[in-house]
Amino acid sequence: MTGTILVTGGTGYIGGEVIDQLLAKGYSVNTTVRNVSKSELRLRARWPDAGERLKVFQADLMSDDGWAEANAGCTAVAHVASPFPLGIPKNKDELVIPATQGTLRALKFAHGAGIERFVQTSSAAAIAYGHPDKDHFDHTDWTNLSAGVPPYIESKTVAERAARDWVADNAPSMVFCSVNPVAVFGPVENDDLSTSIEMVKQMCDGSIPALPNMGISVCDVRDVAEAHVRAIEAPADTVCEERFPTATKFMWMSEMGEVLRSRAPELSGKVATRKMPDIIVKMLAPFVPAMKQVKGELNNIRDVSGKHTEEVLGFTFIEPEQTLEDTLRSLVERGIVKV
Ligand code: NAP
Numbered sequence: 001m002t003g004t005i006l007v008t009g010g011t012g013y014i015g016g017e018v019i020d021q022l023l024a025k026g027y028s029v030n031t032t033v034r035n036v037s038k039s040e041l042r043l044r045a046r047w048p049d050a051g052e053r054l055k056v057f058q059a060d061l062m063s064d065d066g067w068a069e070a071n072a073g074c075t076a077v078a079h080v081a082s083p084f085p086l087g088i089p090k091n092k093d094e095l096v097i098p099a100t101q102g103t104l105r106a107l108k109f110a111h112g113a114g115i116e117r118f119v120q121t122s123s124a125a126a127i128a129y130g131h132p133d134k135d136h137f138d139h140t141d142w143t144n145l146s147a148g149v150p151p152y153i154e155s156k157t158v159a160e161r162a163a164r165d166w167v168a169d170n171a172p173s174m175v176f177c178s179v180n181p182v183a184v185f186g187p188v189e190n191d192d193l194s195t196s197i198e199m200v201k202q203m204c205d206g207s208i209p210a211l212p213n214m215g216i217s218v219c220d221v222r223d224v225a226e227a228h229v230r231a232i233e234a235p236a237d238t239v240c241e242e243r244f245p246t247a248t249k250f251m252w253m254s255e256m257g258e259v260l261r262s263r264a265p266e267l268s269g270k271v272a273t274r275k276m277p278d279i280i281v282k283m284l285a286p287f288v289p290a291m292k293q294v295k296g297e298l299n300n301i302r303d304v305s306g307k308h309t310e311e312v313l314g315f316t317f318i319e320p321e322q323t324l325e326d327t328l329r330s331l332v333e334r335g336i337v338k339v
Contacts, residue, residue, distance in 0.1 A: 004028040005232060006074040006115075008106055009081025010056065011039045013194035014121060014184060016046065017225035018078050023050055025229065032059040032070050032081065046189060061102025064109075071113035076232045079106045080121040082159065084152065086195045087289050092151035099155035103163045111171045119231045120163050121224075122178035124217065124245060125156035128302040135301035139180070139243040139308045150296070164241070175236045181224045182217035182247040182304050185323050187330040200327050203257065204337045206270035211253040212281050214297045217304045218256075219246040220323040223315075230313040238312060248320040250303035256324060263325035267332050267339050 005022050009015035010031030019029050029050075033039040036058040047054055059066035061081060071077070082099045089095060103120060110118055128137040130144030130153075143149060143157040160178055167176040183196045193201060199216075202208050224246045231239050251259070254275055260268040278298050284291040310316055331337040 002026065002028075003075040004030055004073050006030045006032070006071055006077045006110070008032045008059070008070075008077070008079045010043055011192070012080060012084075013188070013197065014181070014221060014224055015078075015080040016043075016189055017186075017221045018080060018228045019043075019047070019054070021222075021225045021229050023047055023053060028053040028055075030055045030057060030070050030074055032057050032066065034058070034060050042190070061098040061105065064105065067105060067109035068112065071109045071115060074110075074113065074115055076117035076119070077106060077110045077115055078119045078121070078228045078232065079103060080228075081106075082121065082155070084195050086198055088293065089151055092154060095151045095155035096158055099159040100162050103159045104166055107163060107166050107171070107174075111174060116173065117175045117232055117236075118167070118177075119228050120160060120176070120178045121228070122160040122180045122243070123156040124180050124182040124247065124302070124304045125153040126160045126178075127180055127243075127245060128304050129153045129157075136303045136305070137245075138305040139245050150293070175240045177231050177239045177242040177244065179224060179227045179231060179309075180243055180245040180304075182219050182245070182302075182306075184219055184221050184224055184246075185327040186221035186318075187326050188334060188336070191334065191336060193336070197327065197331075200256075200324070201331055201337055203253070203271055204260065204268060204328055204331060206272075209272055210274040210276035210280075211257055211272050212276040212294050213252065213254075213278055213299050214294050215250055215252040215255075215301060217247045217250045217302060218320040218323060219248055219306065220318040220320075220326075223317045226315060227309055227313055230315065234313060242312065244309040244313060245304050245306050246309055246317065247304040247306035248317045248323070250301060251320065259321050259324050260328055263321055264328050267328055267337075269339060270337075 040056045057070035130147030285295040
């Protein structure tokens, strides 16, 4: 493959995997990071043979600096960068503003550079929240903001809506689509863990002594990246305005624990076997921020279907059991989880 693709957020878990797959296919990649002097060496160490095929630009979601240079000469954008913190910020604007303004900035500069294909990394956060009576979702569903949702959920929903509106009003010929992952797991490449991986790490290193009655839908970082690459390569009419959830299976934390124990028994000795009673979660919630988040998710099913994505983009997702096993094995290999 030839051509240069801009991947924003090259330091991130998903951004890194997208770059990995694009370089492996022969593309050149421009990537944005917030701090070149801090990040470039690390990126070059991951792709030592990329040479001139990988260029690193400094560009923050909150500033115009560097975006024109990063977009120059590119044929498509995978806009992955967005704040994804572990905790809940005091002020929701810490997430909503960079997510939304950053996406609009990325779109504006892509359009200015004549780029006609833009894939936004949105989230199942923009699909499956604010509907208390519903537990199965697909690409046609939208999070209901009027129900009141946590800041990260709002940031992803507002950013995706804003992007679609901006394209319709300002760049109707641009081929725009989103990839909407559920919780992303899979092999890790460095110690800088994404929020989703942090959860598996805490399950496996014994930090979580009992598993709350909480579940999540699982997907694999390699499938998330492949969805981006396929969305860049597919014929325009098959992807234009589409939403591509990446999701395999909704699993309770206790099921995830069972999978880890059965797939990697020698590594999963610290995975809790006991369940945490709901009453304990509720008692801890006012004092422990993580428990406050868990409390909001107790006994909730948010089962997002990725079938549409498999059908339209033409590939089959990795089994969730494999994803979880590969996550644990790579955390142990890197010494992040000690057994
Ligand atoms: P991650 O590893 O934390 O990566 C986040 C990336 O965004 C980093 O490269 C970070 O750069 C960049 N970023 C954050 N704020 C920025 C700013 N103000 N200016 C420029 N760059 C900024 O998280 P991830 O899991 O790869 O997530 C990437 C994307 O996937 C996000 O849009 C997230 O919402 C979405 N997503 C993730 C999951 C999941 O489970 N992991 C699920 C659904 C959707 P720095 O290195 O400079 O911080």
